[in-house]
Amino acid sequence: MTSLAARRWLSLLLAFLGPILVLLVWEILARTETINPLFFPPPTSLEATARGLISSGQLWDDIRISMLRVGAGFLIAAIPGVLIGMLMGLWWPVRAVISPIAAAFFAVPKIAILPLVIIIFGIGEISKVAMVAISVLFLVVLATMSAVLEIENGYFDVARNAGASVWQQIRTVALPAALPGIFSGLRLALGFSLLVIVGTEFLAAKNGIGYLIWNSYQTFAIEKMYVGLIVTGLLGWLLNFVMDEVECVVMPWRSPAGRRLSIPVPEFARNWFMATRPFSFTASIIPALVGTALAAYSGSFSAGLFLLVVVASLLVHAGTNLINDYFDHKHGADTAESVGNAGFIQSGIISPRAILAFGLVLFTVATALGLVIVAQVGWPVLLFAIPSVLAGYFYTGGPRPLGYVALGEATVFLFMGPVIVVGAYYVQTQHVSWEAIVLSIPVGLLVTAIIQANNIRDISDDTEVGKRTLATFIGQRWARREYAALVIGAYVVITLVAVGGLLPAGLLIVFLTIPRAIELVRIVSRRDDAGMLNTALRLTAGLHLQFGALLSLVLFIAAIR
CATH class of the missing domain: 1.10.3720.10 (MetI-like)
Structure with missing residues (x-):
């Protein structure tokens, strides 16, 4: 272990040890009545x-x-x-x-x-x-x-x-x-x-x-x-x-290393983790959070079930990313020069078969967690879980991958919008509501905008290898218009929902993110260079995160009130 890694471990240990030591000394002094327990009750008695x-x-x-x-x-x-x-x-x-x-x-x-x-x-x-x-x-x-x-x-x-x-x-x-x-x-x-x-x-x-x-x-x-x-x-x-x-x-240009404690991990473990593309996980967390927040607003909330749904969704998402990397490499869609892919296969760090096996293992674990949820909620959960796993595999796998026949965008919208939002809502309430279906639409539109930005960036590369995304099918001009429609559509739906009284008017707080949305539409509409479009992709993911987090915050506050 390097001196830097040892120092990071020591910093992490001391960060936890300090408060624990204070509480332990307080507990001992109070229990032995060295300090008056009437004024300084033992910490354990506060529980x-x-x-x-x-x-x-x-x-x-x-x-x-x-x-x-x-x-x-x-x-x-x-x-x-x-x-x-x-x-x-x-x-x-x-x-x-x-x-x-x-x-x-x-x-x-x-x-x-x-x-x-x-x-x-x-x-x-x-x-x-x-x-x-x-x-x-x-x-x-x-x-x-x-x-x-x-x-x-x-x-x-x-x-x-x-x-x-x-x-x-x-x-x-x-x-x-x-x-x-x-x-x-x-x-x-x-x-x-x-x-x-x-x-x-x-x-x-x-x-x-x-x-x-x-x-x-x-x-x-x-x-x-x-x-x-x-x-x-x-x-x-x-x-x-x-x-x-x-x-x-x-x-983002400022390094957080000096301000944050980070857990040092072996290089091989970091490589496997990064191969799952964790920076994309918010696309799964936000729909689950929105569905759960709506359920809380309706009067039903279980933190344990929410945690199970989030972890299962993340495992399916991670498995999908790995399998997507494997099949895109196999089909020639991802090369060492490609922008945006994890690159662990192309660089030789992890073998293609290992990536595929890891993805299938994550699918298996996610399925096991799904069965735990089924045991607590009921078999209808399988109607959300099984299609999600199948969609994750057949997005780029199978004889006719969905992502290769211009169905990738529709798949992303359906399974990372309505399926996760309504599924998370169902797990909490054991029923489906129109509010959940409607609220899932803007979430799905924005997550589809993320994949659309990705496909606009990759139009030329996808065309060369015969990958037929919706962007390659309708052309760059209309693909850009579709991106704008997806982003604008999310705000239109929220406006109709809030003004129409279906859900709290406070949901209109998402309009705080409209400046970023306008900037993103401008970038995607005017820029052709892959680097800037890759930046737009990341910023679209950030917009999706902010939009969904604000929706959830309003619903949770309304639920508490």
Whole structure:
């Protein structure tokens, strides 16, 4: 084992060992009464209290309420905060006017302005959200301004010499260069938002995590108080994790190695894992998540069944990717020069027969998990499971592969849209609904857009080897139009569903992703180079992820309420 790998293992071990050691020492000191167990109850004694709060629904309600306040206040402050900070960093007159105000207000203890906020906004929800927004606004402003001021003027000079307008200088120079500093400010602001809302709920709320902690203190329910404190810490960690993930999406060029713990694995295991193309797995996870979220909205949810559905779907997806690589190699569709394939066969790292065998093994394991689900739910699950496995194999296998006779897009739409969404919904509720069928359509349209982007990129290569995708059949011009129709169609369906009252109007939040959708349609419609189309493929997968995650979030929030 190399010194780097040993260090990574040690870092991972210490990350888990630290909290465990603290809890163990706390447990021993409390059990031996070295510290007063009345004020420091043993960690193991908190389990019953936590279970009671969870089963009663109080803990989930308090978490939901506090997180909604944090999220709303943070977003209200972050967007104008970044804009104001950019203006302050770029133009000295704006900086001269706002800097004294921002610096003075930032220094004021935030709890001191709570009475004023209550006087202005009342004692309802608006005052809580306003308290968060006001408290973190100038933190974001000052962090963004500092990040912009640190950019070297030479970059702006180059942009101006190239004829860039003011807006182009902001978009192509100021914003990308300042993003690391902006995200540092946003990370601090998000954590500070949680601190502010807990403090506000101490004094001016009748619900939320802060109220749970304060009320438990006042009634001397020490175990409840500690549960609230632990949950607050976990929420802080979760918010930091979410910001890490957002930062990786927004700034993919930054290496996460310095910020994340990664588990070192042997090279051969990594190769086998990467051969399954794990970066594509969100195309299976999102439909299962949407179907489960809709079931939760309808009043049925089992975390265990959801986990089984997700794992089974991922195994089928991974097996399909492997078998697809094997048969595409066999048919000559994938070569060492091909863009987008895993490449482990072409490079000689893994033999073709081993890839095929691994894919069949994953299909077998997925089938076994399907039988476990059948045992808990009933035989109709097989109506979703068996066709999915067969479609995965015959997509590129068999005498007339579906992907080679212009049926690949339809297969992807059907089995990674309606089949997974409705199947996941059925596993939770034991029935099929029109809502599940309709909601599966936009999910299926976007996942089909992913494969369509792939096929547009590969039109010339597929034509040479006789692979008849829908893109090669209708030609590049109409294939591009089909891509646009798939993307636009997803938003049209959601609009009809939400406006028509079939599902919550909050689903319209997916329109936050419309700028990316427009950009993707523009790229696919105008660009011919394989590299840019490959980028569009990955970004389409990201759009599918964001779209489905927002749908699921709205449905889960509606279910909790």
